[in-house]
Amino acid sequence: MAFVEKMLEKIALKVNGTTRVTIGTQEVDFGGTYRRLPILDAIKEFAGVDVKGMDEDELRATCKRLNVDITPSMGKGKLIDAIFGTYCEDKLVQPTFIIDYPVEMSPLTKRHRTDPSLTERFELFVCGKELANAYSELNDPIDQLERFEEQAALKSKGDDEAMYIDMDFVRALEYGMPPTSGLGMGIDRLTMFMTGQTTIQDVLFFPQMRPEKKLKKEGEEAGE
Numbered sequence: 001m002a003f004v005e006k007m008l009e010k011i012a013l014k015v016n017g018t019t020r021v022t023i024g025t026q027e028v029d030f031g032g033t034y035r036r037l038p039i040l041d042a043i044k045e046f047a048g049v050d051v052k053g054m055d056e057d058e059l060r061a062t063c064k065r066l067n068v069d070i071t072p073s074m075g076k077g078k079l080i081d082a083i084f085g086t087y088c089e090d091k092l093v094q095p096t097f098i099i100d101y102p103v104e105m106s107p108l109t110k111r112h113r114t115d116p117s118l119t120e121r122f123e124l125f126v127c128g129k130e131l132a133n134a135y136s137e138l139n140d141p142i143d144q145l146e147r148f149e150e151q152a153a154l155k156s157k158g159d160d161e162a163m164y165i166d167m168d169f170v171r172a173l174e175y176g177m178p179p180t181s182g183l184g185m186g187i188d189r190l191t192m193f194m195t196g197q198t199t200i201q202d203v204l205f206f207p208q209m210r211p212e213k214k215l216k217k218e219g220e221e222a223g224e
Helices: 002-016 039-046 056-065 076-087 141-156 167-174 187-194 212-223
Strands: 020-023 026-029 035-038 096-099 121-126 129-136 181-185
Touching: 002 020, 002 187, 020 187, 035 039, 039 076, 039 096, 056 076, 129 187, 141 167
Parallel strands: 035 096
Antiparallel strands: 020 026, 096 121, 121 129, 129 181
């Protein structure tokens, strides 16, 4: 996290001459130390509920009470994520590290060294949008297989985004994998923030456009 802070501060200074960037109506400061906020604490702060220790049924009831859109195929991880997305993301204007994700939300991530119900993962949010995702890689083949099996159970319930059981990957882990971590950052979104844009379309060389056939059809309907 310290590396990310220093990198973004340096980029902001290089591009704008200051760590403060105006994005739409918000002034964002990429300098200094960013807030570290556990995801369950974020939900407690912004949604007003403590979901720690809740089982799937309790989470479903909580989502219903909070008017959070959910589907029957969602497991614990996605239910927690749905609450977070509905109540928390847009509150994270200044750079904020969301940390300590529950195991159910991070099937490829190593368990937290002090709380095995959590994982060693963080996501960086700016102006209500995710800018980066990072975690310690899970290198325990037994734990990984159990996570894959849990994912397969979710897939059987209709979760299209759940993972398959990848025995080749598990077998590779059995041979040994050194402690590893990784960071992924959205470069287009980073460019958007550093140039003060409010939409990613403004920084893409080839922004998404509606298909030509659809445009032609709309034109014909307008002429009728």
